[in-house]
Amino acid sequence: xxxxxxxxxxxxxxxxCGGADxxxxxxxxxxVSLHSVDNSRLTDLMREQDPFRTAMSAITRxxxxxxxxxxxxxxDSGTKDSLDQAHRATTREFGHWLEEAxxxxxxxxxxxxxxYLAVGALNIRASVSRTSALGELQQDAMxxxxxxTTVPIASEMDYVSHVDQAFSMNQQxxxxxxxxxxxxxxxxxxxxxxxVSRLDPRLRDRALEFWNGVAHAWKKDGPFRDNLPAYLRAxxxxxxxxxxxxxxxxxxxxxxxxxxRQPAAVGMLAVAARELENDANAxxxxxxxxxxxxxxxxxxGILATYWRTFVRTLQGGYTxxxxxxxxxxxxxxxxxxxxxxxxxxxDDDLQNFGAHATDLEHASAIQxxxxxxxx
Numbered sequence: 001x002x003x004x005x006x007x008x009x010x011x012x013x014x015x016x017c018g019g020a021d022x023x024x025x026x027x028x029x030x031x032v033s034l035h036s037v038d039n040s041r042l043t044d045l046m047r048e049q050d051p052f053r054t055a056m057s058a059i060t061r062x063x064x065x066x067x068x069x070x071x072x073x074x075x076d077s078g079t080k081d082s083l084d085q086a087h088r089a090t091t092r093e094f095g096h097w098l099e100e101a102x103x104x105x106x107x108x109x110x111x112x113x114x115x116y117l118a119v120g121a122l123n124i125r126a127s128v129s130r131t132s133a134l135g136e137l138q139q140d141a142m143x144x145x146x147x148x149t150t151v152p153i154a155s156e157m158d159y160v161s162h163v164d165q166a167f168s169m170n171q172q173x174x175x176x177x178x179x180x181x182x183x184x185x186x187x188x189x190x191x192x193x194x195x196v197s198r199l200d201p202r203l204r205d206r207a208l209e210f211w212n213g214v215a216h217a218w219k220k221d222g223p224f225r226d227n228l229p230a231y232l233r234a235x236x237x238x239x240x241x242x243x244x245x246x247x248x249x250x251x252x253x254x255x256x257x258x259x260x261r262q263p264a265a266v267g268m269l270a271v272a273a274r275e276l277e278n279d280a281n282a283x284x285x286x287x288x289x290x291x292x293x294x295x296x297x298x299x300x301g302i303l304a305t306y307w308r309t310f311v312r313t314l315q316g317g318y319t320x321x322x323x324x325x326x327x328x329x330x331x332x333x334x335x336x337x338x339x340x341x342x343x344x345x346x347d348d349d350l351q352n353f354g355a356h357a358t359d360l361e362h363a364s365a366i367q368x369x370x371x372x373x374x375x
Contacts, residue, residue: 006048010058016066023063023070023128024140025330027121028173030059035114042110046102051113052095056087056120063124073128086123086133094119094177111176118175134185137178141187144170147329148195156200157315163195164311166329171304179304188298197291203314204291210313211297212288214306215240219287235300240287 014033017026034055035042048054064071073079097112119133126136147166153159171179182188196207217224218236225233288294297303 006054007057007061010045010055011062011065014058014062017063017070022330023125024143024173026063027059027125028169028330030062031114031118031121032172034117035110040110042101042113043105046098046105046113051098052091052116052120053087055117056124059121060124063128070128073130074124079127079130083123083127086126087120090116090119090123115175115177118173119178122174122178133178137174137182137185138187140170140174141182141191143329144188145191145194148191148198153198156203159198160203160311160314164307167307169329176304180301183298183301183303186299188303189295192294192297192303193291196294199314206314207310208286208288208291208293210310211294212286214297214302215287232301240296 015026015029017023034040034045045051045055060074064074074083094116097109097116101109101113122133122136126133129136129139131139144166148163151159151162151166174182196204199207218228219225219240228236297306
């Protein structure tokens with residue numbers, strides 16, 4: 001049973017944080033322990049007076065009491081003040097998701113509340129890294145891109161499965177809202193081109209066929225496009241116009257007109273050629289030819305939206321055998337990206353954090369009035 005000290009009890013349910021390089025895994029595991037497909041504690045968390053602050057205090061408390069490498073980083077008064085400011089800004093921007101979940105705890109609203117918590121956890125990671133939330137997202141993007149680029153390929157299908165696992169874990173770590181920001185800010189621009197370029201020719205063509213179908217659907221005039229918000233149509237058009245106008249596979253019917261020189265055909269084939277080139281769904285028109293042509297997908301904001309369908313298209317009926325991925329996403333350290341070795345701290349550093357940990361526990365007792373009833 002959860003006791004009335006929600007911060008302490010939630011913290012006790014979290015995993016240990018082993019070291020600086022495992023901070024991402026620690027935060028990921030904390031968030032997933034609160035909410036996953038088959039088990040969610042968010043409804044219990046929402047009974048607290050301030051669910052967001054309760055969860056953030058629990059994560060911070062577990063971090064500083066179990067990790068001598070990172071504790072002293074959060075003991076600095078300036079760091080605590082900046083983290084508190086970041087949490088307040090997060091509440092102003094995303095706090096309505098919590099209120100909506102309280103009114104209607106549907107799966108979708110609980111997922112949005114999870115995203116709210118993920119942004120708060122991002123603030124904590126950014127404070128430890130001495131950077132902003134945007135800077136921490138950039139680091140996450142570098143790690144994910146590095147994984148996709150360097151993970152060994154023993155089997156094509158296992159490679160697809162490993163990248164899918166890494167992408168999914170990254171999305172659990174950051175929440176869908178922040179993944180969308182990563183896409184819009186161009187942090188994941190090269191992820192899809194790099195991934196597809198490493199596939200064998202058969203799978204690469206299957207991937208290009210999939211994204212050509214997506215491009216056709218978004219560019220073809222019709223009910224789907226008509227119902228899109230204007231800003232989304234404009235964003236897609238900005239990325240795909242050049243691919244449409246400079247197309248190596250559009251049939252050159254105007255040349256046939258020039259060669260035939262039949263009076264009845266004058267001008268007619270030119271009109272037909274223009275109509276065919278304007279038809280994004282024409283079978284003979286392929287807008288995307290090589291992996292590099294997929295650079296627009298993430299900045300357009302639709303990579304995460306189509307990711308699950310895309311991976312299923314690549315895998316077909318393949319079922320991945322039970323095996324350990326050759327390299328875990330969260331095991332890649334920042335030193336592998338050229339930032340130098342991670343600083344280490346002695347166990348004595350943890351002692352300086354005693355006052356801060358006590359403050360967090362005291363604050364949680366003030367904020368949270370309800371007890372945890374989940375067995």
